[in-house]
Amino acid sequence: MGDQEADTARIKESARALKRVRDTFAERANPADGYGVDDIGSQKTLDAFDAFDSNWKIRRRQLTEELEKLHGITRGAAESYETLDHELAEALRSTDDRQPKGGGK
Template sequence: MSDLKADTQRIRECSRALQRIYHSFTERANPAEDFSATELGNHHIVDAFDAFASNWKIHRKDLAAQIKTLGTITWEAAKSYDAIDADLAAALRRQDAKSKKGTGHA
């Protein structure tokens, strides 16, 4: 029998991080949209970011949906691990109580 260990707090942190990434993906199409050519260095950099943003818009929606799904999966996994752990602990406590009363099975 193998030992299964799940750090549900870490899994939830992962889910929250994915949620933040999802919001970043859906809120901004162009990472340089608030910057001028002066701030970025020159107009070639601005043009490169504009080209990137155009291509990014095409793939961003699918990628954002996949990130959102992964965030949901990780959140639900943490909930499931916690529920399984609680159910197992309750079953073991019931078995211990039965054993103490002499009604347990070997």
């Protein structure tokens, strides 16, 4: 079995980045909200934005849910690695404390 190493700082940063992306998705709405035909230029374009908005709400909710899951997984992974590392270190220290001192076998 090879050496295992987890960069928990990087995993935590990934979790934070996923949360930021998730929050951005959750907050973004139709880019044409609040604008009328005079602002956009044509009813056809405004209708396209409205159709986009309906689809975007569904997709945005799905993406937001998936991003939240990924955030939880990465955050949980970092916490698990840290807990495992701490428990392993404690077990090794405990074993070291029980070894005879002075080089005897």
